[in-house]
Amino acid sequence: MTQADAAGNVSVSTGVTAPDITAPPAPVAMLDASGSVVMGTGEPGATLTVRDAFGTPLGTAIVTAQGDYSVTLATPQIEPQTLSVSQADAAGNPSPATTLTAPDLTAPAAPLATVAGDGRTLTGTGEAGATVTVRDPLGRVVGQAVVAGDGTYTVPLDPAQTNGEVLGVDQRDAAGNGSPIVTAIAPDLVADTTPDAPSAAVDPDGAAVAGAANASAAIIVYDAVGTIIGTGVAGPDGSYRVALVPGRIDGETVRVTQTDADGDVSPPATAVAPDLTAPAAPTAMLDLTGSVVTGTGEPGATITIRSADTTSLGTAIVGANGAYAVTLTPAQTDGQTLAATQADAAGNVSTPIVLVAPDYTAPPCPSSRSHRTAARRRGSASRVRP
Missing domain, CATH: 2.60.40.10 (Immunoglobulins)
Known part of the structure; x- marks a missing residue:
């Protein structure tokens, strides 16, 4: 901005800054x-x-x-x-x-559940729209239903549960979040002639399950969803050992029943295999600010981000939906190499996945000494005659 007097003399220019009244766009x-x-x-x-x-x-x-x-x-x-x-x-x-x-990662509460007197249906209340699943003592699904808008549900049971079975009942909402499992007891309409559940424990190497049962009883081993994975016969002293092929080394649940000479089957005993298996490497992505690593992993596992010298920069627990976010301290903005691993509840650690941080850090200024040295070298070279 300038001004000129009546004689036409013009002043020195003065800068003026306009006010900023323009809003930025939505981010x-x-x-x-x-x-x-x-x-x-x-x-x-x-x-x-x-x-x-x-x-x-x-x-x-x-x-x-x-x-x-x-x-x-x-x-x-x-x-x-x-x-x-x-x-x-x-x-x-x-x-x-x-x-x-925001995502729906919140599990519904456990449903209420009661088995009818004839063992043919299970009724109760839950979260509207959730799917209720009923499993028998071996983990096999015996019925499902969707909770009605008023929060009630009825699950037909197939087959009917009439021998005092302990049933597991849970509900899963539309986002896939599962509730805690509650138990419901079926009516006992069958004469009690069944043997007791055997004892059962999986070997430390996961190669076999062993325990005690009635002498000469037939032993059947099931996986968590009721599939037979091994059979055997108890000895005269009632002891048994059933090989598991392949071995169970990832914390799996196994169930064991015994059947007497009359064909009566016991309730199942439950045993948990050792967890000797490392989880797979997590997925990982570093955001453009170098501040947060996000990705997926094994639910419940601990994610650790380390620098090239193995210093921990941050940790997080993988959520039930398999997602995690780790805030790094400090932010990584100089092209550093990072490693992300996950460790399960048993302490098994995955192989690392490598990340490279963004490089927003300018190099240091060159020293004046370096300039002088370079100049002398150029000068010496110019004095060399062919």
């Missing part, structure tokens, strides 16, 4: 599968804020010079909540909000 936003991290792109330098449906801030971040951001939420959002994400520039102009819906 691009995505919520990771664990419901823990919002990431995306925005206006460099803007402040990004994530709010719940009531407008309460859940987390903030500054958009990087590359236009990326990552916000770790104070409380993971796992019950299909509605979130809003907005950014405000340095002048305080707020953008329109981007709307996100």
Whole structure:
């Protein structure tokens, strides 16, 4: 801006900065599968804020010079909540909000369940729209039904359960989240002539199951869903050992029954195989800010991110849906090589998956000494005559 007097003399120019009253656009936003991290792109330098449906801030971040951001939420959002994400520039102009819906990772409560007096149906209450599943003592499905809008359900049982069986009942919502298992006792309408359940334990190497039963009883071993995986006969002293082919070494549940000479079958005994099997490597992705690693793994496993010198940069537990998010401390923005592993509850560790961090770190300035050395070399070369 300049001014000129009546004689036409013009002043020195003075700069003027216009006010910033233009709001930035709505940011691009995505919520990771664990419901823990919002990431995306925005206006460099803007402040990004994530709010719940009531407008309460859940987390903030500054958009990087590359236009990326990552916000770790104070409380993971796992019950299909509605979130809003907005950014405000340095002048305080707020953008329109981007709307996100959180994943449904919350399991329903255990259903209520009662077996009818004739053993043909099981009734109770649960979460509307959930699927109720009933399993017999060997883990075989004997009935399913969908919970009605009023929260009630009726499951026909096939075959009817009339011998005092202990049934397992659970419900799974539309998102696939499973409730705890409750038990329901079937009526006992059959004369009690069955033998007791045998004892059972899987060998430490998972190669066989052994225990005690009635002398000469027929032994049948089942897997968790009721498939026969081994048979044998108890000795005169009642002891038995049944080989498992292949061996069970991944924490599997096995069930064992005994059958007497009259064909009466006992309730099953339950045994758990050793867990000697490492989980597969997790999937892993480092976000563009170098702050958060997200991916999938074995539910309940512990994810660890390590630097090249094996220093731990962060850990997280894989959720029931197989997703996780690890916030790194410090952020990795210099092209570092990272390794992600998962360890199951038994301590078995997977092979690592390698990640490479983004490189946003400028190299150091060259020293003046280096400039002088280079100049002397050029000067010496120019004085050399052919």
